[in-house]
Amino acid sequence: MKKQLLVIASILFSLGANAQGAWYPQATGFTDVSSGVFNVSVVDANVVWISSYDGSGGMANRRDYSRTTDGGATWVAGTVPAPAGYNWSMINAVDANNAWALFYDGIPQIGGGLWHTSDGGLSWAQQGVGTIFNASSFPDVVYFWDASQGVTMGDPNSTEFEIYTTTDGGTTWVPVPGANIPDPLTGEYGIVDHYTVFGNTIWFDTNKGRVYKSTDFGLNWTVSVTGITVPTGGAFDLVFYSATNGVARLYNNTTGVNIMYTSSDGGSTWNSATPTGNFWGSDFAWVPGTASRLVSTGAAPGFVGSSYSDDGGLTWIDIEMLAQRTALGIVDTSTMWAGGFTTSPTSDGIYKYQIIPVITCADPTITAGTSAASDAFICFGDTLTVTSTGVVAPTVGDFSGVSWVISSADITGTTDPLNEPSLVATYTFTFPAPSNSLRQLINDGTLIGGPVPYGTYYWTPVVFGNAIAINNPPVFLTDLALDATCTIGGVSVLCNVLPPGDPLCLIGITEQVNSSVFSIKNIYPVPVKDNVNFTLNAKEAGTVTVSVKDFVGREVLSTQFATHSGENKLVLDMVNQSAGVYFLTVTGNESTVVSKFVKN
DSSP: OOOOOOOOOOEEEEESSOOOOEEEEOOOOOTTTTEEEEEHHHHHHHEEEEEEEEESSSSOOOOOOEESSSSSSOEEEEEEOOOOOOEEEEESSSSOOOEEEEEEEETTOOOOEEESSSSTTOOEEEEEETTTSTOOOEEEEEESSSSSSSEEEEEEEEEEEEEEESSSSTSEEOOOGGGGGOOOOTTOEEEEEEEEEETTTTEEEEETSSSEEEESSTSSSSEOSSOOOOTTTTEEEEESSSSSSSEEEEOTTTTEEEEEEEEETTSSOEEEEEBBBBOOOOEEEEOOTTSOOEEEEETTTTEEEEEEESSSSBBBBOOOOOOOOEEEEEEEEEEEEEEBOOOTTOOOEEEEEEEEEOOTTTTTBBBBBBBESSOOOOOOTTTEEEEEESSSSOOOSSSSEEEEEEEOOOOOSSSOGGGOOEEEEEEEEEOSSSSSSEEEESSSSSSBTTTOSEEEEEEEEEEEEEEEEESSEEEEEEGOOOGGGEEEEOEEEEEEEOTTGGGGGOSSOOOOOSSEEEEEEESSSSSSOOOOEEEEEEOOEEEEEEEEEEESSSSEEEEEEEEEEEEEEEEEEOOTTEEEEEEEEEETEEEEEEEEEOOO
């Protein structure tokens, strides 16, 4: 599925009477942009394995996976050493070390194999070489109940579905006798990663609308007819949320309509049902620990988002309709993952549902944080970064979170930023609000220097709650109507955005605030008045020379400081210096760092 642009905004939602939560992005580590999450194998709240697919529309075959052992705080990606051209059928894991990777040969669309790791992906070995999945096979499913007991199946190879079981972790695989497997229909086959498990029972679905079932770890099988007619090249989805109750559905990606059947006898018989609400088409899964709660996800253009049902799939309630969600992996009502698409290996690609504490508008801990700008002026072609640390935002109402606004005047402490006369522009908003909020402006003439003249402007962080949408879906702060009683503006920080060719940018001094030995940060106040305060991070103790040069490169001040390893708070007297742009230079230990500041 080709990835669509994801908006940063999110909405608070509930999956229970008192449970409030949201999808938090996590970085998959996949290096290929637009990598989608093909399937999710959840072990517990900490250990999850995922496989990938080409979400760019290029249909490339993929063998990369990723794993987390800390609940998604970090994901480590890798590649299974299957032959080039092999593509994922699915991945299945039982703990942080043991996982099985099943592939089909994506070039001839036939053949494939099974690989196993027992060391968390550091090494992989093919299982059943010469005994399972030959050149005529098409592997579909692998599932392990524990590190020993497992089953794997593939399309009919000769006369029967190709099914094997193991009781030793896959060291040996035993073929299930054809007499134990109902005969396939003409042209019938399974679907990769299409199966459902409850207890010792496993079911898989076929392209002919049938469901195969085993209650003894795959040793013996029965088959039933759902009543679903699957179009050529299509597939239906299947979930059982108890030993007896299950849902089968065929989804139309063009219309968003489901053809749905339910079973109350373990899949022996099926009855037509009509779901209401958005039963999304990418994936759906049971929430363990509940009687009949299901969650669905959608990634098809025009049908994106997530929803849940508390009555076994008959009635669906939207969680959100803001972003493409792919495969699901669910631990319980408070911990689940939904796949997405990777835009950067360090930023996103998968989303975790987490409970959010309720922070009301009257909560005394609410703050827009401590704001700062990376520079007091920004030359053409450079990038300004504004940050606010220690942010705490409300979490109540339809929309809440943190954003930033640009204004031509200082609006510190504003409670009505969108109606400030000096308002110039707003940024996207983020929910839930991170403790550290960051926004950037590239001085390329698109905004300032385009419809807005070059000059001095202010950046102000804004936290808010109880907002409502006036444009759907809301993306920027201006798409919301804010509640002034639940909105707090932080301290405005100043930056002078300079036009191309400005003399202040042509003095031949290059700014470099970081080196392997030093870094300069937190120059304040902005602008400087009598003293310039700054923090110097030093790798080791020593003596440094600190000098200040004006915009023509003339040294106006120089002094030395003894520094210790770590943060050093330093102050320079600028009382006798005239207003203007200056460069602060720190030299020592064969290293130099330079930062700009403005004095009024």
